[in-house]
Amino acid sequence: xxGVTQTPRHLVMGMTNKKSLKCEQHLGHNxxxxxxxxxxxxxxxxxxxxxxxxxxxxxxxxxxxxxxxNSSHLFLHLHTLQPEDSALYLCASSLxxxxxxxxxxxxxxxxx
Amino acid sequence: GIQVEQSPPDLILQEGANSTLRCNFSDSVNNLQWFHQxxxxxxxxxxxxxxxxxxxxxxxxxxxATERYSxxxxxxxxxxxxxxxxxxxxYTGNQFYFGTGTSLTVxx
Numbered sequence: 701x702x703g704v705t706q707t708p709r710h711l712v713m714g715m716t717n718k719k720s721l722k723c724e725q726h727l728g729h730n731x732x733x734x735x736x737x738x739x740x741x742x743x744x745x746x747x748x749x750x751x752x753x754x755x756x757x758x759x760x761x762x763x764x765x766x767x768x769x770n771s772s773h774l775f776l777h778l779h780t781l782q783p784e785d786s787a788l789y790l791c792a793s794s795l796x797x798x799x800x801x802x803x804x805x806x807x808x809x810x811x812x
Numbered sequence: 813g814i815q816v817e818q819s820p821p822d823l824i825l826q827e828g829a830n831s832t833l834r835c836n837f838s839d840s841v842n843n844l845q846w847f848h849q850x851x852x853x854x855x856x857x858x859x860x861x862x863x864x865x866x867x868x869x870x871x872x873x874x875x876x877a878t879e880r881y882s883x884x885x886x887x888x889x890x891x892x893x894x895x896x897x898x899x900x901x902x903y904t905g906n907q908f909y910f911g912t913g914t915s916l917t918v919x920x
Binding site for chain 1: 842843845847852853854855857860898900902905906907908910911912913
């Protein structure tokens with residue numbers, strides 16, 4: 701069992717649906733991240749939260765909406781997505797924003 | 813921003829062979845990590861190595877920060893070593909930048 705858990709592991713949604721991805725870390729870390737990995741591409745950082753405050757938003761479209769209610773939980777709310785948003789979404793955490801990263805198992809999203 | 817280049821992009825090995833993966837980066841970094849992404853997509857931490865040399869079983873890594881590169885050595889490769897290997901560097905204090913990866917296939 702990893703210190704960072706993501707649910708659901710697989711998600712299929714239509715373009716008009718609203719869904720959420722959940723991430724929980726049990727490592728006592730203060731920073732949490734969402735990354736997107738499309739096929740054959742490197743990881744792209746989407747959002748960074750440090751002590752529940754968003755510190756980075758790498759020009760992510762507003763159809764992706766993050767939420768960090770506390771240092772242990774991170775959500776990614778999805779609405780009116782496009783087929784090109786289909787990807788593996790990875791959550792990570794670290795003790796602080798320049799510390800060692802630990803990843804969850806990922807949520808594989810397919811948008812029809 | 814910083815450029816992170818990994819080589820080779822693809823590598824096929826016979827089981828039992830050794831290999832060296834390289835990560836070059838274009839600026840001074842504070843931290844560097846190596847990851848193995850398994851076929852199910854999970855990124856497994858291999859090394860957290862901003863400088864120096866570390867070893868863990870059949871794997872070892874060396875980072876020469878002054879020359880802006882890191883090497884990952886895999887000895888006596890096994891089929892379970894297959895997957896994509898990523899290096900990631902941190903230099904701004906608030907995020908890691910990932911390379912494009914080396915895809916390794918170990919055949920029995």
